[in-house]
Amino acid sequence: MKIAVDAFGGDNAPFAVIEGCVKALKLYDGFEVILYGAESEILAELEKYEYDKSRVKTVNCTEIITCDEAPTVAVKRKKDSSMVRALEDVANGKADCIISAGSTGALLTGATLIIKRIKGIKRPALGTFLPNHNDGSVMLIDCGANTDCKPAYLLQFAVMADAYLKGVYNIKAPRIGLLNNGAESEKGNELTKATYKLLEESSLNFVGNIEARDILTDKCDVLVCDGFDGNIVLKHTEGLAHVMMSMLKKELMSKKTSKIGAALSKRAFRNFKRKLDYSEYGGAPLLGVNKTVIKAHGSSDAKAFASAINQAIKIFEGNVNHIIEQGIDDMVITGD
Amino acid sequence: MKIAVDAFGGDNAPFAVIEGCVKALKLYDGFEVILYGAESEILAELEKYEYDKSRVKTVNCTEIITCDEAPTVAVKRKKDSSMVRALEDVANGKADCIISAGSTGALLTGATLIIKRIKGIKRPALGTFLPNHNDGSVMLIDCGANTDCKPAYLLQFAVMADAYLKGVYNIKAPRIGLLNNGAESEKGNELTKATYKLLEESSLNFVGNIEARDILTDKCDVLVCDGFDGNIVLKHTEGLAHVMMSMLKKELMSKKTSKIGAALSKRAFRNFKRKLDYSEYGGAPLLGVNKTVIKAHGSSDAKAFASAINQAIKIFEGNVNHIIEQGIDDMVITGD
Numbered sequence: 244m245k246i247a248v249d250a251f252g253g254d255n256a257p258f259a260v261i262e263g264c265v266k267a268l269k270l271y272d273g274f275e276v277i278l279y280g281a282e283s284e285i286l287a288e289l290e291k292y293e294y295d296k297s298r299v300k301t302v303n304c305t306e307i308i309t310c311d312e313a314p315t316v317a318v319k320r321k322k323d324s325s326m327v328r329a330l331e332d333v334a335n336g337k338a339d340c341i342i343s344a345g346s347t348g349a350l351l352t353g354a355t356l357i358i359k360r361i362k363g364i365k366r367p368a369l370g371t372f373l374p375n376h377n378d379g380s381v382m383l384i385d386c387g388a389n390t391d392c393k394p395a396y397l398l399q400f401a402v403m404a405d406a407y408l409k410g411v412y413n414i415k416a417p418r419i420g421l422l423n424n425g426a427e428s429e430k431g432n433e434l435t436k437a438t439y440k441l442l443e444e445s446s447l448n449f450v451g452n453i454e455a456r457d458i459l460t461d462k463c464d465v466l467v468c469d470g471f472d473g474n475i476v477l478k479h480t481e482g483l484a485h486v487m488m489s490m491l492k493k494e495l496m497s498k499k500t501s502k503i504g505a506a507l508s509k510r511a512f513r514n515f516k517r518k519l520d521y522s523e524y525g526g527a528p529l530l531g532v533n534k535t536v537i538k539a540h541g542s543s544d545a546k547a548f549a550s551a552i553n554q555a556i557k558i559f560e561g562n563v564n565h566i567i568e569q570g571i572d573d574m575v576i577t578g579d
Numbered sequence: 580m581k582i583a584v585d586a587f588g589g590d591n592a593p594f595a596v597i598e599g600c601v602k603a604l605k606l607y608d609g610f611e612v613i614l615y616g617a618e619s620e621i622l623a624e625l626e627k628y629e630y631d632k633s634r635v636k637t638v639n640c641t642e643i644i645t646c647d648e649a650p651t652v653a654v655k656r657k658k659d660s661s662m663v664r665a666l667e668d669v670a671n672g673k674a675d676c677i678i679s680a681g682s683t684g685a686l687l688t689g690a691t692l693i694i695k696r697i698k699g700i701k702r703p704a705l706g707t708f709l710p711n712h713n714d715g716s717v718m719l720i721d722c723g724a725n726t727d728c729k730p731a732y733l734l735q736f737a738v739m740a741d742a743y744l745k746g747v748y749n750i751k752a753p754r755i756g757l758l759n760n761g762a763e764s765e766k767g768n769e770l771t772k773a774t775y776k777l778l779e780e781s782s783l784n785f786v787g788n789i790e791a792r793d794i795l796t797d798k799c800d801v802l803v804c805d806g807f808d809g810n811i812v813l814k815h816t817e818g819l820a821h822v823m824m825s826m827l828k829k830e831l832m833s834k835k836t837s838k839i840g841a842a843l844s845k846r847a848f849r850n851f852k853r854k855l856d857y858s859e860y861g862g863a864p865l866l867g868v869n870k871t872v873i874k875a876h877g878s879s880d881a882k883a884f885a886s887a888i889n890q891a892i893k894i895f896e897g898n899v900n901h902i903i904e905q906g907i908d909d910m911v912i913t914g915d
Binding site for chain 2: 374375376387390391422424425431432433435454455456457458459460469470471472474475476477478479480481482483484485486487489490491494495497498500501503504505506507508509510511512514515518519
């Protein structure tokens with residue numbers, strides 16, 4: 244298995260990306276890495292580490308796509324960028340999957356234009372994982388690829404996430420929930436009401452509407468929503484966790500006894516923070532395109548990047564795309 | 580000022596409601612309370628307290644609207660329910676405002692049907708408050724009254740919240756933010772893109788798009804969104820705070836030193852929890868109807884109910900509805 248890595252995507256590129264690849268090479272077997280970007284810089288960085296050189300290749304690219312560029316324009320114009328070259332090599336079979344911590348918009352657009360959608364898929368979607376209160380996690384899909392959605396898209400998001408959890412985690416019948424403004428079946432806006440019916444009629448293990456207060460309470464394995472709401476849930480989780488920790492810290496520091504308490508509980512705080520840190524889960528898979536595409540978090544460190552590589556291996560070995568194709572074939576989905 | 584209180588609405592009715600009224604009578608001046616519901620039970624409950632009897636009246640009602648009834652049907656059929664009778668007395672001028680901790684749907688429907696909308700208002704909306712990291716708060720509107728919205732509704736929500744903050748908190752130019760999936764002006768779904776333009780053209784102090792990660796970081800005083808997303812933000816805040824606290828507790832209890840730490844930090848935890856507890860802020864005002872309507876949280880205790888009464892007084896004295904009328908008059912709003 245060959246993994247194309249956009250070495251110049253992300254806030255900590257190329258350093259964290261390359262360190263993450265080296266880390267992954269030591270931890271996991273059965274794959275090679277192709278690093279895309281300014282070759283001289285990549286090689287200089289690789290010099291710092293001990294690793295199996297036979298498993299690493301480089302491809303020199305002269306351009307970088309930045310996060311403030313318009314995605315479609317960037318993908319079309321910057322033909323020699325690390326991201327586009329990597330996407331093209333995945334499309335033409337020189338690599339099996341791509342990981343990038345670069346511009347989300349460019350990766351989505353690039354993957355759809357260059358790698359192309361799986362037959363029958365209306366819109367590829369981005370999945371991500373949030374921790375739940377039982378030390379497990381819930382896959383949120385779509386977490387930002389499609390702002391305006393139709394019911395048929397959401398049904399397909401469910402089919403794709405179902406395939407992911409079956410292939411990667413070997414879950415037999417993932418519990419599919421629909422993010423809604425009430426648990427009762429008749430609740431919702433136009434989109435979720437219509438989606439409810441489609442999910443109910445499908446062969447998926449649909450467990451009904453999930454209120455936002457139950458996102459993290461292990462009521463479902465997959466939480467389906469449009470990309471606008473997925474973005475809100477994801478970013479509100481980040482923001483609230485951050486604000487809560489700083490409010491709590493302020494409280495703990497305001498009295499002498501609790502200051503001692505805070506010092507004693509330091510490790511617990513750290514462990515807790517790590518649980519919430521979704522970089523632990525690797526990256527966000529873009530589901531619905533013909534190859535494995537993983538969007539690593541922009542601020543990924545080496546560890547997060549190594550997790551993303553591990554995730555790519557699991558998706559590939561779990562035949563996720565094949566299960567998606569079967570799921571789409573089995574389903575009559577109407578609407579555009 | 581006369582406050583109509585639905586004594587039989589909410590999980591802890593009539594006990595917490597009546598205790599809350601007595602508490603408020605002691606704390607605040609210049610208002611009377613009219614309690615609607617089974618008179619004998621109300622009087623028996625009142626017997627328990629010392630209070631100024633000249634400031635309390637009761638109106639006997641034989642019915643109660645429950646939370647599992649269809650709102651429109653319940654409001655139309657249960658003419659002698661505590662909620663409908665209270666609404667009618669507000670509509671006909673026997674009282675100036677209504678507070679209920681009962682069915683949100685029935686209160687919204689009942690207020691719109693019986694008290695009626697302010698002239699020019701397309702959809703009344705429910706506002707609520709979330710704490711921010713600077714010990715302040717942000718008003719989230721609409722937090723659940725309207726699941727499917729048009730841009731013109733959202734503009735009016737902003738006008739109403741602006742009036743509320745001007746009237747109740749004397750904020751000169753409340754910062755109005757639009758909940759969106761990116762901070763840049765071009766971001767959004769169809770609804771938020773169109774709303775952005777309306778807000779930009781308005782005379783409001785529009786501060787632009789607010790990403791969900793910044794909901795609690797004091798970037799705005801009012802956060803405008805449709806009732807579907809408002810519900811998600813509100814309930815996810817509740818859910819996440821709960822899950823985070825229990826995850827943290829588990830972490831703290833897993834080691835001896837942090838167990839001692841947790842014991843020492845108990846008070847800090849309690850204070851922190853209180854900050855997140857939005858019952859502190861009173862209830863959720865329903866803005867856009869001809870009188871003051873407050874939806875108290877279903878699980879309101881006496882303290883939360885007393886806060887809601889204090890809030891009703893401030894809305895009334897702050898002439899919020901008058902400011903809303905002016906705001907709507909000043910604005911040419913098209914669309915239905």
